[in-house]
Amino acid sequence: MKATVLGAAGYVGGELLRLALGHPGLEVVQATSRRHAGRPVGLVHPHLRHHAGLLFTEPDVLEPVDVLFSALPRGELARVHDQITSVARTVVDLGPDFRDPEGPGGAAYVTGLPELYRGALAGATRISVPGCMATAAAVAIRPLVAAGLTQDDVVVDARTGSSGAGGEPSRATHHPERQHAMRIYKATGHRHEREIARLCGVRARMTVTAVPLVRGVQVVAHLRPPRPVSRTEVWSAFRDAYADEPFVRLVAHRSGLHRLPDPQFLYGGNFVDLGFDVDDDGRRVVVVAALDNLVKGAAGGAVQSLNVAQGLEEQTGLDFPGLHPV
Amino acid sequence: MTVCPECRGAVSVPDDVMAAEIVVCGECSSELEVVAVTPTVLALAPEVEEDWGE
Amino acid sequence: MSDGGERAERPFALVATRVRVEERMLFDAFRRRGAACEHVDDRSIVYRVGGPPPPWRAVLNRALSAIRRLEVSRWCAATDTPVLNSAVTLACCDNKIATSLALHRAGVPTPDTVVALDAAGGGRAVAEVGYPAVVKSVNGSWGRALARVGDPDAAEAVFALRAEMPSPVQKLGYTQKFLPGRDLRVLVVGGRAVAAVVREADHWVRNTARGARATAHPLGPELARLAERSAAAVGGGVLGVDLLEDAAGDLRVLEVNGAVEFHGLADAHPDLPVADLIVDHLLDATAGAAS
Numbered sequence: 001m002k003a004t005v006l007g008a009a010g011y012v013g014g015e016l017l018r019l020a021l022g023h024p025g026l027e028v029v030q031a032t033s034r035r036h037a038g039r040p041v042g043l044v045h046p047h048l049r050h051h052a053g054l055l056f057t058e059p060d061v062l063e064p065v066d067v068l069f070s071a072l073p074r075g076e077l078a079r080v081h082d083q084i085t086s087v088a089r090t091v092v093d094l095g096p097d098f099r100d101p102e103g104p105g106g107a108a109y110v111t112g113l114p115e116l117y118r119g120a121l122a123g124a125t126r127i128s129v130p131g132c133m134a135t136a137a138a139v140a141i142r143p144l145v146a147a148g149l150t151q152d153d154v155v156v157d158a159r160t161g162s163s164g165a166g167g168e169p170s171r172a173t174h175h176p177e178r179q180h181a182m183r184i185y186k187a188t189g190h191r192h193e194r195e196i197a198r199l200c201g202v203r204a205r206m207t208v209t210a211v212p213l214v215r216g217v218q219v220v221a222h223l224r225p226p227r228p229v230s231r232t233e234v235w236s237a238f239r240d241a242y243a244d245e246p247f248v249r250l251v252a253h254r255s256g257l258h259r260l261p262d263p264q265f266l267y268g269g270n271f272v273d274l275g276f277d278v279d280d281d282g283r284r285v286v287v288v289a290a291l292d293n294l295v296k297g298a299a300g301g302a303v304q305s306l307n308v309a310q311g312l313e314e315q316t317g318l319d320f321p322g323l324h325p326v
Numbered sequence: 327m328t329v330c331p332e333c334r335g336a337v338s339v340p341d342d343v344m345a346a347e348i349v350v351c352g353e354c355s356s357e358l359e360v361v362a363v364t365p366t367v368l369a370l371a372p373e374v375e376e377d378w379g380e
Numbered sequence: 381m382s383d384g385g386e387r388a389e390r391p392f393a394l395v396a397t398r399v400r401v402e403e404r405m406l407f408d409a410f411r412r413r414g415a416a417c418e419h420v421d422d423r424s425i426v427y428r429v430g431g432p433p434p435p436w437r438a439v440l441n442r443a444l445s446a447i448r449r450l451e452v453s454r455w456c457a458a459t460d461t462p463v464l465n466s467a468v469t470l471a472c473c474d475n476k477i478a479t480s481l482a483l484h485r486a487g488v489p490t491p492d493t494v495v496a497l498d499a500a501g502g503g504r505a506v507a508e509v510g511y512p513a514v515v516k517s518v519n520g521s522w523g524r525a526l527a528r529v530g531d532p533d534a535a536e537a538v539f540a541l542r543a544e545m546p547s548p549v550q551k552l553g554y555t556q557k558f559l560p561g562r563d564l565r566v567l568v569v570g571g572r573a574v575a576a577v578v579r580e581a582d583h584w585v586r587n588t589a590r591g592a593r594a595t596a597h598p599l600g601p602e603l604a605r606l607a608e609r610s611a612a613a614v615g616g617g618v619l620g621v622d623l624l625e626d627a628a629g630d631l632r633v634l635e636v637n638g639a640v641e642f643h644g645l646a647d648a649h650p651d652l653p654v655a656d657l658i659v660d661h662l663l664d665a666t667a668g669a670a671s
Contacts, residue, residue: 235333235354252333253355344407346399346421359398377446378397379521380620380637 001066001310002029004088006059009033010167012071012094014045015299020069021051023303023317025310032059062087069302070095073166078105090125090309092302098128099195112305114314115139115245115272116199121308129305130199132297133158133208134192136219138199139248139272140289143241145202149234149285150223153203156196157220161213161263164293172210183210215294216263221287228282238274246315247296247304251275261290268292269322270300292322328366332356339366387461388670391416392662393436395452397423397444401643405655406440413659422448425455433459438666440464440658442639446474446519449639462669464662465638469615473638476518476554479614486613488606489632491624496553502539505555507532512558515539519549521637528558556634561626564597566607567645567654568619570661573604577648594644606631614638618658620645 005016008031020026031041033056041056042049059080062068068088070077077084078097085091098109111117112129116138121127130138137156144150162173171177172185186208196204204221235252242248252275253259261273272291278284291297296304300318307314327336335353339360343349347360348371357371392410394417396403403419410417420436422443427434439456441463443449450470456463465473472478480493496505506513506529515538517525529535542551563579576599581592607621610633620640624632646654 232332232334235335239334250333250353254332255350255355255357259355344399344404344419346396346419347404348398348400375445377519377521378444379446379524380639380641 001025002027002063004028004030004032004062004065004068005071006032006068006084007071007073007076008041008056009036009044010071011163011294012298014048015294016069016071016094016302017041017045017048017054019295019299019303019317021048021054025312025316026067028054029063029065030057031055032057032062034059064088066090067092067306069299071298081105090127090306092127092129092306094129094298094302096131098126099130100198110305110309111199112301113138113199114304114308115242115248116142118308121305122311124305124309127302127305127309129298129301131192131195132164132217132291132293133160133190133206133219134195134199135297135301136217136272136289136291137192137196137204137206137221140219140221140274140287141196141200141202141204141223143237144223144234144285144287145200146241147233147237149225149229149237150202151226152224153205154200155222156193156204156206157222158190158192158206158208159211159213159216159218159220160208161211161216161293163214164217164297178210178212180212181210182212184208185210213263215267215292216290217293217297218261218263218288218290221289223285223287224283225285229278229285230282231276231278234276234278234285238276242274247271247318249273252277260288263290263292264326265322265324266290266292266295267322267326268295268320270296270304270318270320271322272296328368330354330356330358331368332358332370337368339368387437390435390437391418392666393418393420393434393439394442395420395422395425395439395449396442397421397448400641402641402646402655403442405643405646406442406659409653409655409659412656413663415659415663422452425452427455434461436461438462438464438662438669440662441470444639446470446521450474460669462662462666464658464665465617465619466615469617469619470638472614473619473636474519476516476635477552479636480554482613483610483633483636486609488610488613489630490556491559491632491634492557494553494555496555498548499539499543499545499551499553502542502553502555503532503535505553506535509555509557514556514558516554516556517550518552518554529555559624559626559632561624563592564603564623564625564631565594565645566599566603566621566623567640567642568607568611568621569657570618570664571608571612571616573599573607574654574657575599575645575649575652576603576607577645579644592644594648596648603631606633610636618661 003026007013036056037058041054064087067090070093098106100106109126109128110120110124112127190206251273260275276287330351333354358368359371361369453467457467494505494509496502512530515527527538566576567574576597577594578597579592610621611619614636620637622634
């Protein structure tokens, strides 16, 4: 399939290029960037510098392709949507514009999270990938909501690396300010709360902390069940939901060094690691999810969703297992 | 293959395992005690009591 | 011993809370001797006083719980069932005060030891024994509840905690002078020292339960004799004698273990059939009792 990446110079764009260039079923035809048009992609994405012939192009002239991935900032894709849909059969949006099915234009888009929306993705031509933290929280919470193991709101404590803020430098991401930060940049009312509520069917109360990572998101969700629950019940709920999922790994060990999910083992890989523990009195379930915000939280989720939509083997182009040590 | 009582994962248990032996579940690392053999039945190993030792 | 004939038909019992490497080795040794032996979980034992005796020819008592271990051997003694180790030995080994008194009576060198019968006297005991001191719980094992105490403030803190504990046993103060040196263990079976290991670790608590490594140590005559005298002092049987060897090469006995974990020692002496020696001793003791 011929593929175009819009907004290819950003971090998400770079990940889309990395994955698409390694995907046996995709041929990258265009990588657009207004700012870097005409220059080799390897100048902006140094890890791709061996693709010497691939240059950024202006976004104004788009070639017809089978699939177009958009990593444009908020509002940009909506602006050019008609133009896009006239040249691409399938559109995969990694931005926020069409995540809300009840928002403008959102009804046509299917959520790009196969673990929860696989049926709807089959044959889909409009796919909207959720935000990285919403992806982690939804994977963590939804099976417990479905099993009736939570009442009340869910408290979501999210820790995020700096790449989630994008490729544009800012005061907050200036190295001396960011390097050792554990900055709680949103203690309440994060905009992802609505998205999580939509994906899970339960009110989420989020606190987000910027931590000294570049890639990586770790979400710690606290749930109160309506009656005391056991670890075995929670295992069953997660196994029922995810037993055959190629990219969800259950990580909840009672002993050993790495008992619960840690983003450091996920860099570059499309896995979401999911673990949990239960208070001894059974009255609180703590669920932990970790992923690479640029992969499962963005570009990897996009490619995975496309694979499902096109009837390809779901893991195509998504083999990388992460590194250890990092 | 036997089922872990904690996480319901598969636990491989040696053929000649005896009752009161300890095996560890590969999926959740719980310490499990063999409470019966043929068929093998596993239970979460009880906590070490305060007077255990040599 | 009117049922001596019937008893000979019964299997041996290996009483064990957990079947670990040591228990597997012992079962294999029984098999090699053609002696039927069944595993008995000490948690499952229920008996009527004056009722049927233990349904076993003899018992190898390896219960992990010190209290149940003693009760198993007590029942065996009351019913003339041969058992290793005896209730007399276990009662001595599982109480450090009893062990210290028995070792001293037998003339076995030990670190200076001062006993206080309540946490209130603990500070005086430590001051008497001198700093640095080690405060141990009377019934502890596996390196639990040991505190090295370097000054009166530390001693006060340790005994303040002890005073909070619920049982009088936990409030007993057993203090010894802390001596640097090498940790040795000698396995003594039936009065004979069999093998020795030295236990290394980074921390001063050097039980293998807390991660120490055991390597083979030569069993010289002085070490062997000292270990054998210590074993006899506590009542004999199958015993792990723990000793401290100081920089001058002097040996002092720290404690004697009545349900010895010997996998480290067996690994360090791969040509020594440790489990067979233990089982043979039980078989000999059983034959002796029956005659």
